[in-house]
Every structure is written in structure tokens, then in C-alpha cells.
Amino acid sequence: MLKAHRINWAVTIVMVILGGIVVGSPEQGGVDVGEKDSSQAETPVLKELTIRIVQDNYRCSDAMETAWGFAAYVTGPEQRILFDTGSNGALLLRNMTRLNIEPDAVETIFLSHVHADHTGGLVAFLQQHADVDLYCLKSFPARFKEVARGYGVRLLEVEQPRQMCRDMFTTGSMGRKVCEQALVLHTEVGLVVVTGCAHPGLVKMVERVKALHEQDIALVMGGFHLGWAKPGEIERVIQALDRLGVRYVAPTHCSGDRARKLFGQRFGSRYIEVGVGKVITLADLKRVD
Ligand SMILES: [Zn+2]
Numbered sequence: 001m002l003k004a005h006r007i008n009w010a011v012t013i014v015m016v017i018l019g020g021i022v023v024g025s026p027e028q029g030g031v032d033v034g035e036k037d038s039s040q041a042e043t044p045v046l047k048e049l050t051i052r053i054v055q056d057n058y059r060c061s062d063a064m065e066t067a068w069g070f071a072a073y074v075t076g077p078e079q080r081i082l083f084d085t086g087s088n089g090a091l092l093l094r095n096m097t098r099l100n101i102e103p104d105a106v107e108t109i110f111l112s113h114v115h116a117d118h119t120g121g122l123v124a125f126l127q128q129h130a131d132v133d134l135y136c137l138k139s140f141p142a143r144f145k146e147v148a149r150g151y152g153v154r155l156l157e158v159e160q161p162r163q164m165c166r167d168m169f170t171t172g173s174m175g176r177k178v179c180e181q182a183l184v185l186h187t188e189v190g191l192v193v194v195t196g197c198a199h200p201g202l203v204k205m206v207e208r209v210k211a212l213h214e215q216d217i218a219l220v221m222g223g224f225h226l227g228w229a230k231p232g233e234i235e236r237v238i239q240a241l242d243r244l245g246v247r248y249v250a251p252t253h254c255s256g257d258r259a260r261k262l263f264g265q266r267f268g269s270r271y272i273e274v275g276v277g278k279v280i281t282l283a284d285l286k287r288v289d
């Protein structure tokens, strides 16, 4: 059984005893998540998952516009997720239209960290659609949270690792200089981990995922923050991911050309080239024994 689920049951029991715990005070716009967490009787495993990259500085389709930043649309989990919002809301919305994604379809926005190339598209998006759960870190500036609440979002402030809905988890806040959380999804082929920039260190983030979930890691994708790293450092990251049993990698955004090339060489057929317009499904993550 998953550690996370053991934690969840423990949390659920405590919640029943205390009569419900509220995440964040009502003044902070926190909401009671007892109902969500207490519904986790079985280990959830997604049989379907689709990740569409809607903003990236790398391109996978000529029809899409690029800009520095990252955003991805994730379907298959209990809630449809917009992971980060890129740097430019107008561009984000145009790219979403090109991929036939209606803003109204988004149920959850997950913000990995506060940097503008991941949150810059938020306001333009909320002007279109704000009936969402918004997961940000507790350490985000008060003004940022105030603006988001002003649009009517249900703001959920993350500090510790936690389950967000049936098959969707956060690593919790990591790092000191730049705090960041990664998204973790449970699928039938293993865990899928999505990072924004991996500022706390990609290896540390993946190690935390492994420690919390004790499952095979099918894919790590997103910004690996190796754009300025020397080849030796990139090699060390590659070896560490290999040791952790990561099956597929899809580095993009701030990963850098050199790291993408080295990951491609080392992971071979287990390297997935991504950029804006790329669509990844579980069929791309078959077990390779
Ligand atoms: Zn970034």
C-alpha cells in the first residue's frame, strides 16, 4: 500500500476526530478538503492520461506559438488540470484554441512556482474562466493570492506533500531560494511527474516522489533547469534518474539544448522530445523490460 495512502487514512481519522480540518483559514480563502481526502478507499491508478503542452519555448508543431515559459493541460485524472500558465495569457489561450481546449474545461490550476514564465498567463486565463481550484504554494506573495481570489478561484495553499484528488498529488513545497512543487500522477504504467523548472533540484524532487509513493516512475517531464549546467553535472543527473528507475524522460523549457541532447543519447528510445503542441499519452510510456 502507498505511503501516501497510509498518510491519507491517518489524516482522515484525525479529521473525523477533530470534526474536519480546514486547509488555510477562511480569511485566507482556504477550503475544507476533508471530503476529497476521505474518499480514498482504494489505490487510484489512471488507465488514461493525456498531457498536452500548451506553452513552451521549444516547439513540436508548426501550428503553435512559442515563448519562454511552460504550461501543460492534463486530462485523465479526476480533475482536468492546467499545470502552470506560461508567461503570456493571450498566447496561452491561442495555443489552447489550436489544440481544441476550452478554458471552461479546466477544473484545477496547479502552479509549480511563482516565476512569471509559469504564472504570467494566469490573469488572462482567469478573465476567461475562474471557476477552478487553484493550487499555489503557501509562500506565494500575499498580493498574488489576493488577485487570484479576486477572480473567485478556490485557492488552496500547499506546504506539505498531499493528495489533491483521487489520482493527483503534490510533492509539497521544496527548496529555499525558489520554492517549488511538482505534480505527481498515479497511472497504470507507473508514476508521472511533471516539473515546472525544478529549481530545488530535479534529483531531489524525484527522490521525494520515490520516498512518498514507493512506485516505479514511468515519466519525468517538464523543466529540468539544466540550461546552464556543465556536461558533468548533466551526466550526474542522468545517472541519478537512472538509479531511481525513471523509465522515460521529457526535458523541455529550461532544460537546455545540451541536456536535451545528452538525455537523448543516454535514454535512447526512452527519451521523448517535447515542446509546445506535443501530446503524450500512456501509450507512449509502455514498460520496457
Ligand atoms: Zn521557468
Ligand SMILES: [Zn+2]
Residues within 6 Å of the ligand: 113, 115, 197, 199
Ligand atoms: Zn522558474
